[in-house]
Amino acid sequence: MIATLVPAVTSDDWWNRLFNFDNYGELLSLVHNSIIAGAVLGLVGGLVGVFVMQRDLAFAVHGISELSFAGAAAALLFGIDVVLGSVLGSVLAAVVIGLLGTRARDRNSIIGVLMPFGLGLGVLFLSLYPGRAANKFGLLTGQIVAVDDTRLSLLVTISAIVIAGLLIIWRPLTFASVDPDVAAARGVPTRALSFAFMLLLGLAVALAVQVVGALLVLSLLITPAAAASRISASPIVVPLLSVAFAVTSAVGGILLALGGNVPISPYVTTISFVIYLVCRLVGNSRTRRGWTRRTAAVA
Amino acid sequence: MTAHPPLELTDASLAYGERTVWSGLDLTLRAGDFLTVLGPNGSGKTSLLRAILGLQPLTSGSLTILGRPARRGSKDVGYIPQQRLIDPATPVRARDLVRMGIDGDRWGPGRHSHRERVEELLAAVGASSYADVPLGMLSGGEQQRVRIAQALGTRPSILLCDEPLLSLDLRHQHEVTALIHETRQATGTAVVFVTHEINPVLPWTDRVLYLAPAGHAIGAPDDVLTSENLSALYGTPVEVLHSQGRVLIVGGDEHSHHVDEVGE
Numbered sequence: 001m002i003a004t005l006v007p008a009v010t011s012d013d014w015w016n017r018l019f020n021f022d023n024y025g026e027l028l029s030l031v032h033n034s035i036i037a038g039a040v041l042g043l044v045g046g047l048v049g050v051f052v053m054q055r056d057l058a059f060a061v062h063g064i065s066e067l068s069f070a071g072a073a074a075a076l077l078f079g080i081d082v083v084l085g086s087v088l089g090s091v092l093a094a095v096v097i098g099l100l101g102t103r104a105r106d107r108n109s110i111i112g113v114l115m116p117f118g119l120g121l122g123v124l125f126l127s128l129y130p131g132r133a134a135n136k137f138g139l140l141t142g143q144i145v146a147v148d149d150t151r152l153s154l155l156v157t158i159s160a161i162v163i164a165g166l167l168i169i170w171r172p173l174t175f176a177s178v179d180p181d182v183a184a185a186r187g188v189p190t191r192a193l194s195f196a197f198m199l200l201l202g203l204a205v206a207l208a209v210q211v212v213g214a215l216l217v218l219s220l221l222i223t224p225a226a227a228a229s230r231i232s233a234s235p236i237v238v239p240l241l242s243v244a245f246a247v248t249s250a251v252g253g254i255l256l257a258l259g260g261n262v263p264i265s266p267y268v269t270t271i272s273f274v275i276y277l278v279c280r281l282v283g284n285s286r287t288r289r290g291w292t293r294r295t296a297a298v299a
Numbered sequence: 300m301t302a303h304p305p306l307e308l309t310d311a312s313l314a315y316g317e318r319t320v321w322s323g324l325d326l327t328l329r330a331g332d333f334l335t336v337l338g339p340n341g342s343g344k345t346s347l348l349r350a351i352l353g354l355q356p357l358t359s360g361s362l363t364i365l366g367r368p369a370r371r372g373s374k375d376v377g378y379i380p381q382q383r384l385i386d387p388a389t390p391v392r393a394r395d396l397v398r399m400g401i402d403g404d405r406w407g408p409g410r411h412s413h414r415e416r417v418e419e420l421l422a423a424v425g426a427s428s429y430a431d432v433p434l435g436m437l438s439g440g441e442q443q444r445v446r447i448a449q450a451l452g453t454r455p456s457i458l459l460c461d462e463p464l465l466s467l468d469l470r471h472q473h474e475v476t477a478l479i480h481e482t483r484q485a486t487g488t489a490v491v492f493v494t495h496e497i498n499p500v501l502p503w504t505d506r507v508l509y510l511a512p513a514g515h516a517i518g519a520p521d522d523v524l525t526s527e528n529l530s531a532l533y534g535t536p537v538e539v540l541h542s543q544g545r546v547l548i549v550g551g552d553e554h555s556h557h558v559d560e561v562g563e
Contacts, residue, residue, distance in 0.1 A: 053388075053389075053390075168406055169406065170407065170409070171405055171406065171407060171409050172403065172405070174399070174403070175399045175404065178389060181378075181381075181383070182399075182446075182449065182450075183403065185354070185376075185378035185459075186378070187353070187404060226388075230388070233392045233395075233433040234390070234392065235391070287436075
C-alpha cells in the first residue's frame, strides 16, 4: 500500500482506499465470521424492520442504538464483553421506551430525552477508555474483523431468540400494528405485544450495532423494509424482500469493505440506499399505473 | 340456532367510580335485529360496545352473548370501527385485513391463508375487484366495505358498528348502511349500530336505544324519538321534527349537526 503514503492525493488513491481487491482470498478467510454475522444480522434486521415500519418506530430504533452504544462503551471501559454491554444498554432503553411511551407523542419525547443522554454517556466512557482508538470508533461506525468464534455464537444465539420470538407473535403483532382498534376488540393483548416487540427490537439493535455501528443501525433496520414495502403490499413478499435486501446490504458491504481501509458502514449504507432508490422508482411508476388492474370503478 | 338470544342485558349498570354511565338497562336482541344506539358524547355508547366486547366489566346486572357471559376475544362478536386514515405505504392489502378478522388473534405466523373464505367474504361485500390493493389506497367507502368483510370473518352473531359512517360522504353512508342491512338479512347476525346521526340508518332500524344524561329509552324509532321523550331524557326542551322521512333533532347538545370531528 505504497500509494497511501504518497502525499499528493490522486483519484487512483481514493479508489484504492475504497476498493482494493489484492490478496482478496486471504482476506476473505479472515473475515469469514463477520460474513456469517452480517448474513444473520440481515435476516433479523429485515424481519424486524417490517414491524418497525408498521409501528412507526424509526426514531425508537435510533434512540435504542445510542443507548446500546453507551452500554458497549461502558463494557469496553470496564473490560466486560462488548456485545453483552451493548445488549444491556439497548434492552434497558427498550424497556424504558416500552413502559413510558405507549402513545406516539410521549414515546418520541422520551426517546428525544434518552438519546443525547446515552450518546453523552458513551462519549464519556470512550474518553476514559485507555485502549486503541479503532475499537472506539468501531462502535459508532462499524467494524468487520472483530468477530471471533465466541462472539459469533453469541450473535447467532441472540438472533435465534429474536427470530423465534417474532415468529411466535407474528400474526397478533401484525394485527395490532396495522389495525389496533379491531385487534383490541378481538382480544389481542396489544399492550403486552407492544412491550414484547420493544424487547426483541432492543436485541436486534444490539446485534446491528456490532456490525454497522450505532449511528447507522437504521440502514439495516428500516431501509430494507421501507424499500420492500414500496414495491409490494403482500404480507409474505414484503418480509422476504426486506430480508433479501438487508442480507445483500450487510454481506455486500462487508465484502466490498474488505480491501479498502475505510469502515464498513459506508458500503452497507450505500448499498441499502441504492436498493431503496430503485424500489422507490419502481413503486412510483406502479402507483401511477394504479397498482393492480381494477376491473371497474366500484363504489 | 340456539334458543339463547345473541345479546341479552338484564338490569345492567356501568359506573366509573361515582359517575353512573347507565343503569337498569334491559335489552334483548334477536337474530337479525337492527338496534341503533344514539346519545350525546359521554353517554356511554362506547362503554356499551366495550362491555359487549368483554373489555369493560359491568358494575351490576348481567350481559350475555348466546347465553354466555361476554368475554374478551369472543368469535361471536364482530366489530366495525370508525374509518381511520391508513398510510398508503403500509404493506396491507384488503384481503390481508379480512384474513386478520379470521385468524389474526392466533399465535404463530399461520399456515393457512384461508384464501377461499377471504374471497367469499370479499365477494359478499362487493370488494373482490380491489382485494389486492393496499388498504391505504382505497376510498373511505371501500375501506368500510372491507371492514365489514373483516368483521364477518368469524361468522359472528352480533355485529358491533362503532360510528362507521364518520368521515364518509352521504352516498357512501347510504351504501355502507345498506350493506350492513343486507348482511344481517343474509347471515342473521344482529346489529348494534352506534351513531351520532340517525338518518342514514333510519330505514333499517328496528329499535333505538337512546342513552342520555338523565336515563335511557328503548323502542321503535317513532316511539323513542319524540319531543316529549327526548326533553325528559335531556332535562331541557328538545324538539323532534320530521321532514321527508328524515328526523331532525333540535336542541339536545350536538344533534343539530351530524359530523362530529372527534370520536370520543
